[in-house]
Amino acid sequence: MGIYKLLKSDFTKEKNKIELFGCPNCNCNTLVIGVFHGDEPIGKDILENYLKNGTNKNLIIVPCLNPDGMTLNTRQNANKVDLNRNFPTKNWTKTNIGEDYYGGETPESETETKFIMQIIEEYKPKQIVTIHTPYKIVNFDGDEKAKKLAEKIAKILSYEIDDDIGYPTPGSFGTYYGKERNIPVITIELDENETLSELCQKFDRILSEL
Numbered sequence: 487m488g489i490y491k492l493l494k495s496d497f498t499k500e501k502n503k504i505e506l507f508g509c510p511n512c513n514c515n516t517l518v519i520g521v522f523h524g525d526e527p528i529g530k531d532i533l534e535n536y537l538k539n540g541t542n543k544n545l546i547i548v549p550c551l552n553p554d555g556m557t558l559n560t561r562q563n564a565n566k567v568d569l570n571r572n573f574p575t576k577n578w579t580k581t582n583i584g585e586d587y588y589g590g591e592t593p594e595s596e597t598e599t600k601f602i603m604q605i606i607e608e609y610k611p612k613q614i615v616t617i618h619t620p621y622k623i624v625n626f627d628g629d630e631k632a633k634k635l636a637e638k639i640a641k642i643l644s645y646e647i648d649d650d651i652g653y654p655t656p657g658s659f660g661t662y663y664g665k666e667r668n669i670p671v672i673t674i675e676l677d678e679n680e681t682l683s684e685l686c687q688k689f690d691r692i693l694s695e696l
């Protein structure tokens with residue numbers, strides 16, 4: 487593995503590992519996160535491909551935040567929690583276990599959520615990019631800076647940008663960090679019809695420019 491080393495790891499409920507990679511003593515400008523949702527595994531393939539040969543020292547990378555969900559092929563983690571509803575936003579609300587967007591018994595209840603929150607506390611990235619599928623759009627949470635970054639990424643992908651997905655997302659990562667903490671958060675929704683090699687080529691460019 488090129489210039490990147492394992493910086494931090496933790497184990498999930500199923501004893502799968504969540505891992506953070508970066509350069510030792512790096513300038514951690516941008517945090518990149520794959521597989522928030524276990525049934526959207528392509529982010530891991532793209533990021534692991536980049537880790538082999540990539541050279542951008544500004545990046546810290548979590549290729550797969552939800553390894554249990556990936557094993558189970560579910561959106562949620564092994565506790566049936568949608569990690570993208572488990573962050574302690576002002577509008578966090580408790581929903582029922584079993585619902586698609588179940589956000590946990592309490593905010594920040596999940597190992598995966600705590601792992602990401604600790605990384606952000608420790609490395610203080612100035613911007614964050616997360617990879618989802620399948621809507622072929624680049625979403626952003628935050629101000630003009632977030633919008634500019636979304637535009638730059640969308641241009642390379644040939645996608646549109648959007649600052650509002652059209653429904654409230656209590657407990658979401660973007661609401662917590664982008665809106666409430668003012669760290670630009672870009673949520674890339676990949677086009678499921680593109681091949682892995684096409685996406686890897688585009689991400690080689692996106693990630694080298696972050």
Ligand SMILES: [Zn+2]
Nearest residue numbers: 523526618619
């Ligand atoms: Zn998703």
